[in-house]
């Protein structure tokens with residue numbers, strides 16, 4: 001037996017590296033959808049107009065739904081290989097910051113409407129490519145969740161693209177805000193394409209397609225694509241900004257204070 | 264008790280979508296399979312319409328209640344994601360019920376979301392006056408599965424069950 005292989009604490013048998021990789025991949029997808037959903041949810045009842053309040057919260061609902069599907073699958077995998085009793089709730093509410101594998105861009109504060117819709121666009125354009133790849137994955141369950149999610153994400157891309165164009169090519173103020181949002185968010189897009197050791201999708205191969213999509217929308221919005229800038233990374237491997245701790249504190253306090261509480 | 268699939272199907276035709284109560288779950292097309300495991304035990308396999316559809320838990324509960332009332336002792340609800348549900352699975356009867364209820368039914372898959380920006384699904388018929396001179400107000404309506412449209416003839420806003 002290899003010494004560096006993780007050991008199942010309860011049975012003493014090795015957890016195969018492949019299973020471990022699949023669990024982490026699934027958690028990364030789940031955490032990313034959950035944390036962005038949690039952030040977008042802050043807009044509930046605070047949207048600029050009623051229709052858009054409903055739009056962003058419906059996108060949130062899609063993301064939380066996707067997260068639930070991924071967490072349920074992750075729980076099944078963990079329970080089968082480690083003889084544990086994880087659930088979608090325990091994975092969302094009882095893991096610590098370092099265990100979360102979400103993309104950094106998802107945990108950033110919402111900022112103004114420009115920053116919120118730009119983040120949705122940069123992320124959804126990326127998520128669409130990832131889901132398209134996963135849809136053809138040999139793993140049937142991931143493929144099924146991806147196929148389901150993809151149809152929703154296509155609506156998110158369309159909606160957010162239109163907002164980026166509307167604000168970028170809008171008034172002086174909306175344009176200024178969009179430029180500021182690009183300055184704030186761009187450095188968090190590099191991480192999309194740096195493969196984590198558990199990723200099944202060759203994310204580095206998606207960069208060119210994503211970039212072309214972003215460039216075409218920016219062009220229509222009369223916005224400039226930033227030149228080579230410093231890029232942040234770490235979220236995929238659990239190294240987060242100071243913001244994640246606050247999100248988790250708010251999201252997890254109920255379950256941590258009253259374990260097992262239900263509505 | 265006559266424990267046949269047809270019997271179970273007719274019971275399931277009495278379980279309604281909690282958000283659109285004119286539609287039964289059979290109209291929606293979300294019941295994938297009925298497996299009679301025993302004389303008084305049954306497994307119902309359902310598929311969600313949308314990943315985050317908050318109605319799924321309520322639907323599962325309602326199915327259980329309906330079948331248990333009819334004498335089933337064990338009712339198991341299993342979710343499946345493959346193949347993914349599409350609005351094409353909605354029955355013609357269901358689409359007619361939607362229209363009468365004031366919600367424009369989904370068009371066929373061929374008219375599905377066109378990725379051109381700012382382009383809307385066209386010719387959505389107003390459920391009030393049947394005009395097709397309608398416009399999209401918001402891609403996301405009262406629930407994630409609906410978009411908000413307005414009729415330019417009778418001026419009424421209405422929900423459109425989006426194609427998926």
Ligand SMILES: [Zn+2]
Pocket residue numbers: 389390391392393394414415416417418419
């Ligand atoms: Zn009308």
